[in-house]
Amino acid sequence: MAKLRGRGYASVNYPTGMNLGGDPSQALIHATTTGTFVVSLSSVDLGQGIKTIAAQCAAETLGLPIENVLVDTADTDTGPHCMGTFASRGTHRVGNAVIMAAAEARGVMLEVAAEELEVDAADLETDGTGYIAVKGARDKRVHITDLALAAHFKHGRTISGRGIYLKEPSTPVPETGEMDPDSCQAHACTVAVVEVDDETGVVEVLELFNTYEVGRALNPAMATQQVEGGAWMGVSHALFETTEPYYPARDHGPRDFAGYLMPGPADLPVQHSLLLERPADNGPYGAKGIGEMTANAPIPAIANAIFDACGVRLTAMPFTPERVLRGLDALRTEEPC
Amino acid sequence: MPSQIVSLDVNGERREFIAAPGATLLACLRESLGLTAAKRGCAQGACGTCTVLVDGRPEAACLVAVETVAGSAIRTLEGVATGGDLDEVQSAFIDCFATQCGFCTPGMIMVAEALLDRDPDPSEADVIEAISGNVCRCTGYRPIVIAILEAARRRRERAVTR
Ligand code: FES
Numbered sequence: 001m002a003k004l005r006g007r008g009y010a011s012v013n014y015p016t017g018m019n020l021g022g023d024p025s026q027a028l029i030h031a032t033t034t035g036t037f038v039v040s041l042s043s044v045d046l047g048q049g050i051k052t053i054a055a056q057c058a059a060e061t062l063g064l065p066i067e068n069v070l071v072d073t074a075d076t077d078t079g080p081h082c083m084g085t086f087a088s089r090g091t092h093r094v095g096n097a098v099i100m101a102a103a104e105a106r107g108v109m110l111e112v113a114a115e116e117l118e119v120d121a122a123d124l125e126t127d128g129t130g131y132i133a134v135k136g137a138r139d140k141r142v143h144i145t146d147l148a149l150a151a152h153f154k155h156g157r158t159i160s161g162r163g164i165y166l167k168e169p170s171t172p173v174p175e176t177g178e179m180d181p182d183s184c185q186a187h188a189c190t191v192a193v194v195e196v197d198d199e200t201g202v203v204e205v206l207e208l209f210n211t212y213e214v215g216r217a218l219n220p221a222m223a224t225q226q227v228e229g230g231a232w233m234g235v236s237h238a239l240f241e242t243t244e245p246y247y248p249a250r251d252h253g254p255r256d257f258a259g260y261l262m263p264g265p266a267d268l269p270v271q272h273s274l275l276l277e278r279p280a281d282n283g284p285y286g287a288k289g290i291g292e293m294t295a296n297a298p299i300p301a302i303a304n305a306i307f308d309a310c311g312v313r314l315t316a317m318p319f320t321p322e323r324v325l326r327g328l329d330a331l332r333t334e335e336p337c
Numbered sequence: 338m339p340s341q342i343v344s345l346d347v348n349g350e351r352r353e354f355i356a357a358p359g360a361t362l363l364a365c366l367r368e369s370l371g372l373t374a375a376k377r378g379c380a381q382g383a384c385g386t387c388t389v390l391v392d393g394r395p396e397a398a399c400l401v402a403v404e405t406v407a408g409s410a411i412r413t414l415e416g417v418a419t420g421g422d423l424d425e426v427q428s429a430f431i432d433c434f435a436t437q438c439g440f441c442t443p444g445m446i447m448v449a450e451a452l453l454d455r456d457p458d459p460s461e462a463d464v465i466e467a468i469s470g471n472v473c474r475c476t477g478y479r480p481i482v483i484a485i486l487e488a489a490r491r492r493r494e495r496a497v498t499r
């Protein structure tokens with residue numbers, strides 16, 4: 001009886017966005033009288049971080065500090081339309097819509113600044129700290145707080161912008177099925193190192209090496225969060241989670257957290273994660289979506305590692321001790337020693 | 338059994354309210370006192386997101402009948418920050434990216450507060466043990482463990498410089 005080590009890998013290519021009906025999302029942006037740019041969205045942040053990404057895209061495009069951006073996702077009844085947060089589309093669709101809206105707002109901001117400073121808008125630049133200044137004459141400048149006030153009370157202008165991202169709709173060619181289903185694809189590979197106890201059938205994931213090509217990681221810490229949180233979920237699906245352990249009989253199915261097993265903080269593999277950046281030409285600042293794909297590659301990687309460790313080829317999840325032991329038994333009957 | 342008036346010391350303030358018999362501490366905090374940081378995840382003691390401190394001990398507020406803790410000192414996440422200043426655990430959670438959807442965060446932070454109150458220098462194993470009754474679906478736990486260790490370090494550092 002022994003603990004057997006194995007290593008396996010799996011790769012995934014994952015589409016960003018879908019393309020039925022063009023999969024659009026909108027963004028609106030306007031400056032308050034004190035120079036806060038409110039980005040209105042109907043996109044929902046459920047922890048994946050779209051509000052942060054939208055704020056980063058708006059700040060970068062406006063040329064203003066991120067503190068000047070407020071993202072409002074409060075109400076899908078009154079907000080500009082979003083198809084939803086699915087298909088790993090949020091960063092790509094919403095990011096692009098926000099950039100378009102912020103670019104229009106920036107244009108107005110520079111026009112109003114040109115009036116205020118009595119110069120040509122083309123001669124103005126933002127410095128990222130809140131000032132709009134004349135290129136080459138940095139002391140001729142106006143702060144966004146003063147400018148937004150002046151726009152409202154003096155110039156009668158709204159500093160605002162509209163944005164939408166719509167991919168050209170594509171339907172399948174009936175003869176071939178050919179279509180253009182997504183906007184870009186992110187790629188990933190996971191290597192799993194496992195230990196299989198051939199007496200108990202317990203599989204332990206010791207290490208995961210995650211490599212993700214994500215276009216551009218707009219926020220590398222959050223991208224890593226997605227990768228490693230997703231990998232945890234992958235491990236959980238691979239080894240623990242099922243609502244129907246004896247499908248189609250539902251008799252022993254878990255009903256609650258007490259019976260629905262997931263790995264806890266003491267069962268974690270060591271994770272090593274690497275982000276590769278090859279900007280996508282249609283992505284916001286080159287970004288692709290990586291939300292959903294992160295739970296995928298660990299599962300087949302673990303299955304392959306189990307095979308490498310003990311020769312058992314499992315095709316049904318989760319890879320429970322029972323399944324491992326049945327697999328080991330089958331191997332022993334095949335080749336009696 | 339009739340409803341009764343229950344008095345608690347909540348985050349340093351004496352609060353009185355009427356509780357139906359068997360009402361849970363969680364329901365009273367959320368519905369009678371409007372303190373909604375503690376969440377109702379499972380209502381059966383298995384997820385930990387309802388954790389509050391009862392006389393310094395972390396408890397699953399969904400399992401506590403409020404009349405059994407009448408007169409106790411209750412600490413909830415609302416009582417952790419001082420004015421607008423986050424404490425070390427809260428700020429370490431932000432800095433270490435230890436939260437995604439945030440549903441587990443109130444319970445995780447309260448468990449961490451209780452741990453650091455009794456042990457300012459916990460080992461990684463102590464932290465894991467402390468949060469082992471709290472479910473997180475998003476982070477994979479690792480960033481939470483790191484954040485709590487970081488909070489402990491910051492709190493020790495502050496204790497030295499004070
Ligand atoms: S709600 Fe109390 S432990 Fe889940």
Ligand code: FES
Pocket residue numbers: 047435436437438439440441442472473474475476
């Ligand atoms: S951050 Fe979502 S459950 Fe922990």
